[in-house]
Amino acid sequence: MLELTKVSVKRGKTPTLRDVSLRLPAGQTLAVVGESGAGKSTLIATILGLLKPTSGTVAWCGAAVRACRPALVMQEPRAAFNPALSLRRSVMEPLRRGPAEGRLERLCAGLDLSAEILDRRPGEVSIGQAQRVGILRALIAAPPLVLFDEPLSALDAVTQKQTARLISDLQREEGFAALIVTHDLGYAVAHGDEIAVLKAGRIEEIASPRAFALAPQSDYGRQLRDAAIALGSLEAAA
């Protein structure tokens, strides 16, 4: 279980996270929703130990998060790969030895990736393909925790739907805990076991997707929901 207790982060003088407490049980999905600037990237960096919290604790099953070798799927799929290396090299990075028998093939099949694509460089594949290879790299070493930083926002609408389904199918098979950071409320409600609303570095509310879609508890949550309904990304009667 991922557990954040009263985590605050200051960058310079202004705090970017204030007293954030979150719990993500193993195998579950927590969707963190917020606008750009709400502190989503800081949250991810802090969970991964790339930023030290000014106060509070971050832990996976009571130990440092990095010890469980968490994986990250990034917003910009191409930037997540060294442009000079083949995708295959980058995908293999998390592995000490070669991949377990058949795992690469199984994941590739699940992600609708042909083996040939892995021999290309990041600049030679489409963004959608690059993002699926990004997910492949994240899962190759079977991590118990995977963080998704706006995994869909660089993709076009069709690819978004397809990738979102791939992620949840793989999660069912692999059983990892997923923390998905997104500004897309429709995606969060459709795929999260729980929804956390982040605003200006603070958690406004945490609720089940159903409860949230029906009746957000915070003013900001209500604004977000109404805007999403108006835009058609969330169905009014969810």
Add this chain to the structure above:
Amino acid sequence: MRSVVMLAVVMVTVAGIGPLFAPYDPTAINIPNRLSPPSSEFPLGTDALGRDILSRILHGARWSLGLAFVVSLISLVIGTAIGLLAALGGGLTDWVTMRTTDSFLAFPELVAAIVIAGLTGGGTWSLIFALAVTGWMRYARVARGIGLSLKTRGYVIQAQLAGMSGLAIARWHYLPSLLPSLTVVWTGMFARAILGISALGFLGFGVQPPNPEWGSMLLDARVHIRSTPLQMIWPGLAVVISVLAINLAGDALRDALAEERDGP
């Protein structure tokens, strides 16, 4: 890139096989023939001890170009390591490292090299030490700048998360991006090292006699400027041609890289 490779080949060839074409032993003293003008026997004449100047110039390439090559590579390694340390260490490490770099830059490099070489006793080793210690700062600055920009790149973060060792990350993710810019800096420093070595030789703090080094040859020739002025032309010309070739290759490389970055 091709120009630099070509240059390296030419320089290594000159320094490597040049001495093979030397008609005489560059240190063989022949007093009866001293200070003879160019002739078919001695194409560039002889110096005050009757040594053949052409042979000394050709052998001198090994000292002047070879030492400059070694010195500029040593400072490349030192500077890159220090620059990356600053970039990746961050915080206090960065501050201390960069202020140290500033301290070293807050002094004319050649003057520092003269002081260091002079005080460490002169000779080849103290020359290498002096020029390497005063020549790493530009590499450090460039390496730090690139290191800082790479540090937050997606693929570097991914490599960290994947648990790659620092050395492996440096080798696979930093080096390829550092190499082009460092090569440009290196051509400039190579040229500077040639000038530095001959300047120290000229002041008597560099390669010691009887070894043929272009700067110390100039020092020898200077005394005879009235009687055999041609003697001081050759070593100087050798320095100018080498430095010019390296500078031109460096300019070409820089332009090629700029074009690659900005697109054709």
Add this chain to the structure above:
Amino acid sequence: MIAALAGLLLRAVVVLFGTALLTFALLWNSPGDPAQAIAMARFDALLTDDVIDQVRVEAGLDRTFWVAFLDWLGPLLRLDFGHSSVTGRPVWPDLSNAMGYTFPLALAALVIGIGVSLPLAYLATRRPGGWLDRASVAVATLGTAIPAYWLGLLLILIFAVHLAWLPAMGARTPAHGILPAVTLGLGVAASLTRIIRSGILEARARPFLPALRRRGVGSAAIGRDHVAPHAAVPVLTVLGLELAFLLEGLVLVEAIFGRPGLGSFLVTAIMARDFPHVQAVVVLTALIFVTVNLVIDVAYRILDPRIGGRDA
């Protein structure tokens, strides 16, 4: 602005202290016994161990490193450079005497350098790519590859030996300064020409200039108000570098022309292992260097407030 200035100043002080410490450490750890070298310089053949030990105590070479460093640093802050360990005379009069030879030479070289490069760069950029432009770039490129000591020797060969127009060695008359100043000045001009030229070209290529021209702003006004300030920023950078070139060149040029001055002072001091003299020159050089760079940094901020310093 005040905070930025204080930061620059603090940095300059840290750098100066670092230089002083590095120099001292280097001298302290240099191989060979300085006491013996000094004793040799002073008494020549009459060397016994007693004499050497006496010299060691006199020159303060028997102290520990930090004691010696602080003993040197304290008076230094009051600009007291101590006494020569070879002659026993105070350092300052000899040092300022040397500066009296060096500063006019440096100034003359700078004037020649700017006097040659500025018109040359201006003429070259009137028709970029024209023959004059290409010729001046070629000459400047060649110029940066010619070491000062060789150029000096060539000038002696032509103007002192062959034509016998000018004196070569020593510093007795102002005429003795002409060849050294020209040697240094041409070196300065070579690198300055390239940089001023590209500075002007870059400033001219700025996108807002055609708009100004269309609005009817005269070309003289454009040059003065828009091109010159932008060309000045890289020139400032290079002046800092030129200073280094100048100081390095001075050591060599003074050696070639047998001029007394800071460079000769330094070379003599190194040969004689006269630590107080070496330290004095090094600290003075660092002081000049840091001060000039501080002034340049401040000028940067005034010329272009967006820049937070050269390496920010």
